[in-house]
Amino acid sequence: xxxxxxGSIVGVKLIxxxxxxxxxxxxxxxxxxxxxxxxxxxxxxxSNVDRNYISDIEKGKRNxxxxxxxxxxxxxxxxxxDFFSDNNF
Amino acid sequence: xxxxxxGSIVGVKLIxxxxxxxxxxxxxxxxxxxxxxxxxxxxxxxSNVDRNYISDIEKGKRNxxxxxxxxxxxxxxxxxxDFFSDNNF
Numbered sequence: 001x002x003x004x005x006x007g008s009i010v011g012v013k014l015i016x017x018x019x020x021x022x023x024x025x026x027x028x029x030x031x032x033x034x035x036x037x038x039x040x041x042x043x044x045x046x047s048n049v050d051r052n053y054i055s056d057i058e059k060g061k062r063n064x065x066x067x068x069x070x071x072x073x074x075x076x077x078x079x080x081x082d083f084f085s086d087n088n089f
Numbered sequence: 090x091x092x093x094x095x096g097s098i099v100g101v102k103l104i105x106x107x108x109x110x111x112x113x114x115x116x117x118x119x120x121x122x123x124x125x126x127x128x129x130x131x132x133x134x135x136s137n138v139d140r141n142y143i144s145d146i147e148k149g150k151r152n153x154x155x156x157x158x159x160x161x162x163x164x165x166x167x168x169x170x171d172f173f174s175d176n177n178f
Contacts, residue, residue: 064155065152066153066155069155080178081174081175
């Protein structure tokens with residue numbers, strides 16, 4: 001089981017490392033949003049960012065600006081330091 | 090002397106905390122660029138970002154996209170984790 005689990009961790013890292021930055025950012029937003037138990041609608045309301053735009057962001061389709069990044073990070077009740085703290089970026 | 094130095098550290102933190110995210114990002118780019126001993130021209134060449142745009146970024150005038158952020162961060166030979174690791178963001 002360890003090798004499979006180890007393999008899957010390596011697999012995930014391989015996938016993440018090949019992702020574009022837009023996709024990595026979107027994936028992290030989605031993970032944190034779901035951890036917080038927010039719907040996209042709720043995150044949109046809290047962050048004051050359009051819900052369709054957030055949906056696109058999570059799909060890795062948007063080359064987001066730093067001001068939008070800040071709005072979303074604050075709405076997820078975290079900060080730049082913590083948001084970008086994992087080695088996937 | 091300590092209180093003045095202490096005062097100035099507090100002073101700097103006050104200034105930084107009132108800055109917009111564009112300004113904080115620009116200031117950090119400028120500090121890291123100068124630490125590396127790069128001119129704006131050199132950073133522009135390495136990052137493949139227009140030199141005037143980098144100049145505006147450092148003045149806090151540009152709402153940079155995450156792809157431009159990545160280009161500049163990589164050109165400064167750092168990563169998102171380290172770049173955003175200080176509490177000023």
